[in-house]
Amino acid sequence: SQTIHQWPATLVQPVGxxxxxxxxxxxxxxxxxxxxxQAAGRGLQLLFYSVGIGQISSEVPQNLSASRPQDRQxxxxxxxxxxxxxxxxxxxxxxxxxxxxxxxxxxxxVL
Amino acid sequence: KQEVTQIPAxxxxxxxxxxVLNCSFTDSAIYNLQWFRQDPGKGLTSLxxxxxxxxxxxxxxxxxxxxxxxxxxxxxxxxxxxxDSATYLCAAKMDSSYKLIFGSGTRLLxxx
Numbered sequence: 212s213q214t215i216h217q218w219p220a221t222l223v224q225p226v227g228x229x230x231x232x233x234x235x236x237x238x239x240x241x242x243x244x245x246x247x248x249q250a251a252g253r254g255l256q257l258l259f260y261s262v263g264i265g266q267i268s269s270e271v272p273q274n275l276s277a278s279r280p281q282d283r284q285x286x287x288x289x290x291x292x293x294x295x296x297x298x299x300x301x302x303x304x305x306x307x308x309x310x311x312x313x314x315x316x317x318x319x320x321v322l
Numbered sequence: 323k324q325e326v327t328q329i330p331a332x333x334x335x336x337x338x339x340x341x342v343l344n345c346s347f348t349d350s351a352i353y354n355l356q357w358f359r360q361d362p363g364k365g366l367t368s369l370x371x372x373x374x375x376x377x378x379x380x381x382x383x384x385x386x387x388x389x390x391x392x393x394x395x396x397x398x399x400x401x402x403x404x405x406d407s408a409t410y411l412c413a414a415k416m417d418s419s420y421k422l423i424f425g426s427g428t429r430l431l432x433x434x
Binding site: 217243245253254255257260262268270299301303307309310311312313314315316318 | 356358363364365366367368371411413415420421422424425426427
């Protein structure tokens with residue numbers, strides 16, 4: 212069966228510090244991978260998606276970037292965090308046309 | 323541009339009641355529609371996926387329907403239980419798109 216992992220689960224970072232969130236998927240190959248952000252009281256916002264290694268599409272211009280160094284690994288990064296980057300970050304995967312499955316999420320607080 | 327709306331935003335019902343959650347979308351050219359459950363502080367759990375060619379899907383006490391022509395989907399929960407308390411989200415995937423477009427969710431409280 213497929214499993215999706217995210218770490219860390221919780222992170223508190225100062226403004227201006229770098230960020231690296233990691234997501235890995237097990238039990239499938241060549242998945243589509245997604246990063247979402249869920250801000251307090253707001254809906255899910257798609258940040259990035261990837262259909263293959265090294266292929267990244269950005270949905271919203273912002274302070275964040277994404278990379279996919281391996282088939283089942285998706286990384287969300289920032290060089291300098293802003294207060295507005297606080298939120299709940301969710302990684303997800305699917306195979307085109309199928310169900311999308313979500314990871315447990317990372318709660319990021321920028322102080 | 324596809325927009326997905328969920329009404330009501332919050333719902334409180336006594337245990338045992340049957341209930342319906344509503345989801346509407348503005349563009350009928352959807353590829354599929356998915357219902358999720360989210361518990362506080364947790365990720366999303368997929369409940370049901372309805373392909374555009376399907377009218378409904380069932381899983382246990384849950385039944386989801388899809389009417390593309392009217393731009394609506396409903397999630398029916400039978401014999402609700404306190405453990406059903408959560409936020410329920412619907413999301414539409416458009417033809418030829420990788421993106422899921424989410425509604426803002428319905429927060430459900432089932433009172434013992």
